[in-house]
Amino acid sequence: xxxxxxxxxxxxAFVVMVVTLxxxxxxxxTGDPALMLTSGSANVTEADLARIRExxxxxxxxxxxxxxxxxxxxxWDFGRSFVGGTQVSLLIAxxxxxxxxxxxxxMAVAILISIPLGIRAAVSRGKWxxxxxxxxxxxxxxxxxxxxxxxLVLIFSITLRWLPPSGMSGWQSFIMPALTxxxxxxxxxxxxxxxxxxxxxQSQYIMVARAKGLSERTVLYKHxxxxxxxxxxxxMGLQFGGLLGGVVVxxxxxxxxxxxxxxxxxxxxxxxxxxxxxxxxxxLLIVSVNLLVDIAYGLVDPRIRTx
Amino acid sequence: xxxPQHPTSPPPLLTVxxxxxxxxxxxxxxxxxxxxxxxxxxxxxxxxxxxxxxxSMSILRLADIAGARYASGRIMFQSAAGPVDLLTxxxxxxxxxxxxxxxxxxxxxxTSLNPVFPIGDQIAEVLMLHEAMPRRxxxxxxxxxxxxxxxxxAGALLKRYPHQLSGGMRQRVMIAMALxxxxxxxxxxxxxxxxxxxxxxxxxxxxxDLQRELGMGLIFITHDxxxxxxxxxxxxxxxxxxxxxxxxxxxxxxAPKHPYTRALLSAVPRLGAMTGEPLPKVSPLTVFDGEAPRxxxxxxxxxxxxxxxxxxxxxxxxxxxxxxxxxxGRATHYCPxxxxxxxxxYPGETLALxxxxxxxxxTIGRTIQQLQKAAAGEVLVExxxxxxxxxxxxxxxxxxxxxxxxxxxxxxxxxxxxxxSIAEPIETHGxxxxxxxxxxxxxxxxxxxxxxxxxxxxxxxxxSGGQRQRVCIARALASKPRLIIADxxxxxxxxxIQAQIxxxxxxxxxxxxxxxLFISHDMAVVEKMSHRVAVLYLGQxxxxxxxxxxxxxxxHPYTQRLLSAVPxxxxxxxxxxxxxxxxxxxxxxxxxxxxxxxxxxEIAPGHLVAAS
Numbered sequence: 001x002x003x004x005x006x007x008x009x010x011x012x013a014f015v016v017m018v019v020t021l022x023x024x025x026x027x028x029x030t031g032d033p034a035l036m037l038t039s040g041s042a043n044v045t046e047a048d049l050a051r052i053r054e055x056x057x058x059x060x061x062x063x064x065x066x067x068x069x070x071x072x073x074x075x076w077d078f079g080r081s082f083v084g085g086t087q088v089s090l091l092i093a094x095x096x097x098x099x100x101x102x103x104x105x106x107m108a109v110a111i112l113i114s115i116p117l118g119i120r121a122a123v124s125r126g127k128w129x130x131x132x133x134x135x136x137x138x139x140x141x142x143x144x145x146x147x148x149x150x151x152l153v154l155i156f157s158i159t160l161r162w163l164p165p166s167g168m169s170g171w172q173s174f175i176m177p178a179l180t181x182x183x184x185x186x187x188x189x190x191x192x193x194x195x196x197x198x199x200x201x202q203s204q205y206i207m208v209a210r211a212k213g214l215s216e217r218t219v220l221y222k223h224x225x226x227x228x229x230x231x232x233x234x235x236m237g238l239q240f241g242g243l244l245g246g247v248v249v250x251x252x253x254x255x256x257x258x259x260x261x262x263x264x265x266x267x268x269x270x271x272x273x274x275x276x277x278x279x280x281x282x283x284l285l286i287v288s289v290n291l292l293v294d295i296a297y298g299l300v301d302p303r304i305r306t307x
Numbered sequence: 308x309x310x311p312q313h314p315t316s317p318p319p320l321l322t323v324x325x326x327x328x329x330x331x332x333x334x335x336x337x338x339x340x341x342x343x344x345x346x347x348x349x350x351x352x353x354x355x356x357x358x359x360x361x362x363s364m365s366i367l368r369l370a371d372i373a374g375a376r377y378a379s380g381r382i383m384f385q386s387a388a389g390p391v392d393l394l395t396x397x398x399x400x401x402x403x404x405x406x407x408x409x410x411x412x413x414x415x416x417x418t419s420l421n422p423v424f425p426i427g428d429q430i431a432e433v434l435m436l437h438e439a440m441p442r443r444x445x446x447x448x449x450x451x452x453x454x455x456x457x458x459x460x461a462g463a464l465l466k467r468y469p470h471q472l473s474g475g476m477r478q479r480v481m482i483a484m485a486l487x488x489x490x491x492x493x494x495x496x497x498x499x500x501x502x503x504x505x506x507x508x509x510x511x512x513x514x515x516d517l518q519r520e521l522g523m524g525l526i527f528i529t530h531d532x533x534x535x536x537x538x539x540x541x542x543x544x545x546x547x548x549x550x551x552x553x554x555x556x557x558x559x560x561x562a563p564k565h566p567y568t569r570a571l572l573s574a575v576p577r578l579g580a581m582t583g584e585p586l587p588k589v590s591p592l593t594v595f596d597g598e599a600p601r602x603x604x605x606x607x608x609x610x611x612x613x614x615x616x617x618x619x620x621x622x623x624x625x626x627x628x629x630x631x632x633x634x635x636g637r638a639t640h641y642c643p644x645x646x647x648x649x650x651x652x653y654p655g656e657t658l659a660l661x662x663x664x665x666x667x668x669x670t671i672g673r674t675i676q677q678l679q680k681a682a683a684g685e686v687l688v689e690x691x692x693x694x695x696x697x698x699x700x701x702x703x704x705x706x707x708x709x710x711x712x713x714x715x716x717x718x719x720x721x722x723x724x725x726x727x728s729i730a731e732p733i734e735t736h737g738x739x740x741x742x743x744x745x746x747x748x749x750x751x752x753x754x755x756x757x758x759x760x761x762x763x764x765x766x767x768x769x770x771s772g773g774q775r776q777r778v779c780i781a782r783a784l785a786s787k788p789r790l791i792i793a794d795x796x797x798x799x800x801x802x803x804i805q806a807q808i809x810x811x812x813x814x815x816x817x818x819x820x821x822x823x824l825f826i827s828h829d830m831a832v833v834e835k836m837s838h839r840v841a842v843l844y845l846g847q848x849x850x851x852x853x854x855x856x857x858x859x860x861x862x863h864p865y866t867q868r869l870l871s872a873v874p875x876x877x878x879x880x881x882x883x884x885x886x887x888x889x890x891x892x893x894x895x896x897x898x899x900x901x902x903x904x905x906x907x908x909e910i911a912p913g914h915l916v917a918a919s
Contacts, residue, residue, distance in 0.1 A: 003634045204418040210369055211413075212433050212484070213406035226423045301423055302468040 008294050012287045017070075019283040024066045027272050033058060036270045037082060056082070069276060073284070078277040083269045088277045091262060096281065098168055099251070099258035102181070103243050105174050107236065109182025110189055117186075118193020119220050122201060133190060141187035145246060149180045149253040166255035177254045181246055185239055192235055196228040203227070229300040237293035241286040318385060320345045320492055320524040321366065326380035326394075328358070328365050330373070335361050336548045338379070343492065345385075348518065348525040350539035350556070352532070352571070354801035355772065358548040359528050363494045366526075367411060368393060368401045384409070385491070407437040410485035414497035416478035420469035426480050427465025433487040452483040456513055474664070475506035482513060489521055496528045503663035503828060508872040511538060530801055532575040533831075533874030536560060537881055544568050556878040570595035574806035575876045576831035578858075585855060586610055587657065587836050589813045592806050604810050611816050612656035612838045616689065618822050619675065619708075619790055624648045624684035626670050630895050640895050644670040646846045647904050648684070652790060655816065657823040659833040659854075661869070662843035668826045670846075672792040675824065676710050677701065706736045709783035713795035715775035719767040725778045726763030729753070732786040752781040756811060773804035780811065784819070792824045797832060809836055830873045834858050839913075842866045847905050852914035862916035 034052040038044045053059045057068070057079070072078045078088035121133040156176060157165035164173050200206065201224060209223040244259075251260030259278050266274040298305040319342035328336040336358040343349045353359045364370040366382055382393040386408055393401070413419045420429060430452060431445035440448065446465060453461035456479040469477055478498060485493060495514065499507035515538065518525050527538050535542060535556065542559045544552040544567065552565040563569045570593040581588065587609040593600050626645040629638035645667040652658045660668040673679040675686055677693075686693045688704060696704070712718040719728055729749045732738075739745050750760030756777040767775055776796065783791055793812070797805045813836060815821055827833050833840060833854075840857040842850040842865065850863040861867045875882060896902065905917035 006634070204413055204415050205421040207369065208411075208413060208419050208481075208484075209421065210372070211367055211405055211411045213402045213404070213436060214432070215402060223421050223424075227421070229423075302425075303422060303470050 004298075005295065008291055012291050015287050016073075016280075016284055019287075020070060020073075020280050021066060023276055023279045023283075024069060025062075027276050028062070033082065033270060033272055069280070072277070073280065079273040081274050082271045083274075088273050091274060092259070092277060092281055095257060095259045095262045095278075098256060099244070099247055099260065101168075102174070102177055102251070102256060102258060103240065103247065105178035106181035106185065106243060107240070109178050110185035110239075111236075113182070113186045114189035114193055115225070118190045119197055119225070121190065121194040122197035123216075123220065125198060130194075134194075137187040137190040139187075140183050143184065145180050145184055146249050146253055148183065149176070149250055152176045152180060153253070168257055173254075177250050177256055180250050180253075181243060184246075185243070188239075189232075189235070192232065193228065196231045197224060200224045200227045226300065230297060233293055233296050233300065237290050240289045244282050244286060317345055319343060319383075320385050321526075322381075322383040323362070323366070324381045324383065326362070326365065326382065327378040328361055328370065329376045329378050334378070334548065336365070339545075339548075339550055341543045341550065341553060343524040343526055344540075345491065345524050346518070346522045347540040348527055348538055350527045350529060350535045350542045351545060352529060352535055352542060353545035354530055354803065356547070357545040359545050360496055362545070363411065363496055363526060363528055366393060366492075366494065367405055367409060368396070368398065369405075371398070387491075403437075406433050406485075406490075407488045408490050409492045409494065410488070410490040411494040411496065412478070412481050412485050412498045414500055416474050416481055416498075416501060419481050420477055422469050425466050425468055426472070427467075430480065430484045430487055433484060437488045448487070449483070452487055453480070455486070455517070456480075456483045457509075458483070473506075474502055475509065478502060478506075478510055479513065482510070482517070486517060486521065490523060492524045492526070493518070494526045494528070497530070498527075499534065500529070500531065504830065504872040505663065505868060507534075507874070511874070514538070531874065532572060532802065533876040536876045536878040537874045539878070544571070560876070560878050566593075566600040567595045569593060570600055570803060572876075574803040576802075576806070576809075576829075576835050577876050578831040578834060578870065578873045579875075580831075581834050581854070582859060583855075584608075585853075587813065587838060587854065589810055592803075592810060594803070594807070603807070607817075609657075609813055609816065609836075609838075611820065613654045614656075615653075617651035617687075618654045618689065619652045620687040620690075621648055621650050621671065621675065622685045622687065624671065624674060624686065625682045626667070626674055626679060627682045638898055640897055642895055643902050644846050645674070646902055648843075648846075648848055650841055650848070650851065652822050652824055654789070654822055655820050656839065657812075657816065657825050657837040659825045659827060659837035659840045660843060661827060661830065661833050661840060663828060663869075665845070666843040667846035668843050669794050671843075672710070672794050672824060672826050676708055676792055677705065678710075703736075706732070706738075706786040707788050708790045708792065709786060709788040711776075711779050711783050711791060711793045711796040713798050715772060715779045715799070716767060718779055719775060719782075721767055724764050724766055725753075725770070725781075728767075728778065729763070729782045729785050732782065736786050738786065748785070749781075752784055753778075755784065755815070756781045757807075771804075773800055773808065776800060776804075776808060777811070780808075780815070784815070788821065790822045790824065792826065794826045795828070796825075797827070798829065805832070812836065830858075830870060842869070845902070847902075847917065848907070848915070849905065849917040850915065851907070852911070852916075856911060856914040860911075860914075862910050862914065 033056065034049045037052060038049065057065060069078070076089050078092070080086065081088055081091065117133050121130045124130050153165050153176065156163045163175055167173060206219060206224055209219045247258060248260035248264055250256070251258045252264055255261070259282060263275060263278045265271070266278065321343040323339055323341050326336060326339040327334060339362060341349065351359045351362060361370055361375070365375065365377065377394050380394065383390055384393050386404060420426060427446050427449050430449035431442060434440045434445040434448055435442060450461045450465055453464060458464055458476060458479050472480065498514070499510050502510065511534065514525070529535060539556045542554060542556050543550055544565065546567045552559065552563065552568045559568065560572065563572055573593045589604060589607040589609060591602050591604045591606055594603050624645055625643070625647060628642045628644055630642050631638070631640040633639050648671060650658065660671060662668045670679060674681050693701065693704070719725065726749050729752055730745050733745055733748060739748055749763050753760050753763060758774060758777055767778070770778065797808055800808060809832065812823065816823065825833065825837055837854050839851070839853050841848050842857065842863065844865045850857055850861065850866045857866060858870070861870060871882065907915040907917050910916050
């Protein structure tokens with residue numbers, strides 16, 4: 001297990017290197033930030049531009065700039081925002097917890113809905129409950145998230161006035177954004193739980209568990225579910241990446257003070273240090289989640305632990 | 308031992324009356340009646356599809372989950388709370404009986420335990436559920452139960468996971484789990500079918516001892532008449548969902564009444580039946596397919612082997628598998644699957660490789676078929692070393708040596724018709740050109756193995772297990788081989804089908820002059836059809852000789868042990884076994900720590916025995 005983890009850690013470090021390199025390179029393709037910053041203002045001399053470049057560290061060679069950014073990951077120093085000059089680390093420190101909270105709330109929504117529904121569908125395979133669950137989940141899958149978000153706001157905030165339409169304040173504000181992102185994950189997860197569950201329910205040890213006199217609940221949620229865990233954890237680990245991508249749109253709709261909003265504003269303002277840092281932190285996050293997934297395999301399945 | 312023929316005093320523990328079970332429109336059990344007495348063993352015998360497993364699942368009402376409908380009947384059980392009809396109980400009430408008063412052991416010990424929980428917890432779970440024991444007390448009781456089924460070092464085993472245990476140990480865990488609440492009735496569904504003979508003997512002894520100790524009624528479901536003879540007091544024979552015969556075990560074996568029972572008993576290979584015969588013999592078979600029984604085949608001595616020059620020789624062969632690697636990918640532990648094996652196969656001869664799981668018998672077959680690389684040693688074909696052959700010559704060997712696998716379903720492509728499967732080697736090796744020629748050859752081959760030529764257009768799932776194995780044999784014959792490696796080719800088949808396939812193998816040997824490398828763990832089948840036998844233990848040959856030498860004067864203690872473990876299909880000769888304790892040791896070794904090699908001595912002409 002330690003050897004396995006060591007290998008995975010090396011792989012993860014390599015992935016982070018490559019991702020950050022691509023980001024650093026791609027960001028610079030969009031043009032000279034000094035020109036962008038000064039566009040619109042009159043009387044900009046070449047000397048002014050040079051001074052701006054000097055100030056932003058843009059006249060260093062690309063690789064030096066890249067390694068400075070990389071070093072920033074370790075020292076938690078990402079430079080300053082082009083807009084307003086705030087420390088980027090401070091911006092991220094306030095946005096990251098909001099995004100993480102939203103992501104975990106969405107995952108929780110997805111898990112809490114999809115596992116019982118998926119199990120129910122598997123148990124009543126081919127019957128009406130199964131059909132209903134499968135059709136509903138297909139409908140859920142067909143909603144674009146911005147549309148779903150708008151509909152929720154329309155119903156629960158504007159018409160019923162039950163929930164705050166935007167911002168992050170108290171647990172009520174989590175409900176609609178978490179639901180929006182959770183529902184879309186749920187749709188695929190229900191199908192995944194159903195398929196893996198159907199396979200596990202065919203196993204002899206499930207029959208043995210029933211022959212012991214255990215209740216269906218214990219059979220399904222203790223004996224069967226744990227054996228479904230490997231494919232579920234794998235898939236949810238991958239979903240987490242998609243979730244962080246989807247966060248940009250949903251955070252925008254609900255005006256959520258997270259990484260998505262930060263990235264959106266940074267794109268609009270061509271605020272490279274912020275954009276680059278947001279992408280780096282998110283990719284680091286995705287890589288670590290997948291590392292956690294590998295560790296979770298060993299915890300869930302003793303056969304992997306002893307390998 | 309005298310047993311009462313008609314027990315009078317206690318009422319039966321379980322009475323199945325007029326039971327009919329259907330799945331949808333398909334009736335799988337019709338008007339079944341039998342009774343189980345406390346403290347006695349009832350064997351339910353039948354082939355796949357006879358309904359014997361459905362009967363047991365109906366008693367536990369687990370057949371409901373698969374969608375079973377009980378069209379008629381009662382299943383009366385003397386529960387602690389008085390007699391109940393199990394068919395009218397709610398699932399909730401059945402859950403109180405399951406595991407507490409009626410317990411079950413299943414066929415596949417490898418898949419019967421939940422892979423993600425420690426075995427101690429899996430046993431304790433039953434006690435916590437039915438006896439309301441706290442976890443700590445339940446685990447202590449689990450430890451006691453595990454020593455009861457003679458698992459060594461039970462305390463340490465509690466925290467182990469199923470994959471860390473051998474099949475025999477897992478089946479003992481299953482027994483411990485089933486007996487945890489001292490059930491009044493134990494149902495054992497083919498509990499030893501998947502196990503090696505010596506392990507089977509251990510499990511049967513444990514079951515018998517514990518039954519005596521706890522006074523349980525035991526329903527023993529099996530297709531193995533040897534196991535029936537050894538275990539049962541009474542026998543019910545089922546055929547296509549009906550009971551065709553029942554009676555005390557001695558009577559049933561001595562004077563079977565129903566033609567199906569007679570056919571079944573005549574098909575059972577009996578160890579020792581060949582004593583005094585120098586050569587294998589084909590014997591006629593009684594076949595029962597619903598009408599009057601028919602006799603198939605003739606008695607014939609199989610004098611086909613030509614001991615001039617060997618067709619294939621294996622010299623000092625060693626094969627190893629890397630088990631563990633360090634982080635640079637270098638092997639640190641390995642399994643010496645085959646060590647220093649030498650043997651010859653002559654034209655027209657059947658050489659049997661016998662041994663238990665992990666003995667390396669399949670690895671030898673796979674190496675000969677070039678499916679596995681040898682670490683050392685050489686395979687010679689008619690004196691020419693395989694390693695010195697050109698690629699084309701080695702490809703030609705793939706045609707001349709054919710392999711038949713254990714599972715006929717898994718070895719046929721489900722999306723190809725059997726005709727296409729059989730034609731494939733003919734096309735690959737360019738043996739015939741032209742569609743018509745190939746088609747007529749496929750038809751001939753199908754008829755050769757006892758099928759009709761017009762089944763060529765059907766798919767594997769449309770055949771029974773025995774028919775599929777016939778298709779596999781036809782496919783092997785298609786490339787006109789000289790040697791067929793049959794790797795447990797009969798193990799998955801019912802006895803009566805198995806007997807027919809044995810005769811088919813022997814007929815083909817006579818007609819085509821085929822040599823067989825017959826890999827098997829079934830000593831009785833080996834005795835019936837082989838000319839010479841090699842006994843393998845932990846990757847080395849411990850005994851090699853003619854069939855008569857190995858079976859009549861076994862020289863190595865392991866061969867003797869193997870032979871004594873085989874159940875004898877004769878209830879009047881129940882063996883008292885000794886010295887069968889223990890497991891086959893693990894074979895994983897550190898690199899550099901080579902296993903000690905046997906020295907073999909010739910105790911009679913052609914009879915080699917390892918000196919220990």
